Amino acid sequence: MKSHQLNPLDRCAVAIIELENDCASHVGSPSLCYRYDTPMKGGVPGFLTASFNTKAVKDGLGLRWSFMGPMETIDLNAPGGLRDYCGRYGPLYLDIARQATPRQWTDALIGKLEAERLVELPSHLRDARQAWRDQRLMQLVAHKRSASTEYAND
Incomplete structure (x- = not known):
């Protein structure tokens, strides 16, 4: 009897994500860019430091995202779901994005x-x-x- 052999990625439980079109900013890039760019910009002294950024992800959003992902997180973080969350926080995120300026590392x-x-x-x-x-x-x-x-x- 032969044992079933899994693809190495299956054994590691790595999800394979297929994109409809190739693009420079693939699925993970926007999130990673933001997470990495915040401390690289120097953050806000005493607040958005590298250690604060690490703690926010490691002990905060990262815990949720490891089993439910960002969209389900926002859907569950407002009483009326995703649309409610977007209505509450969309303008804030837009303002933050408008204030963001690229910074060379x-x-x-x-x-x-x-x-x-x-x-x-x-x-x-x-x-x-x-x-x-x-x-x-x-x-x-x-x-x-x-x-x-x-x-x-x-």
């Missing part, structure tokens, strides 16, 4: 952010942290698989 800025990260994670510990990350991702995937039977639409 200079060596000085990269050095500042790198120094912040090295306080959090010295370079000699990076390999161990990468292994820890991979283990945590596998545990999260296992949890998501076991939890997916709780809600029929997962």
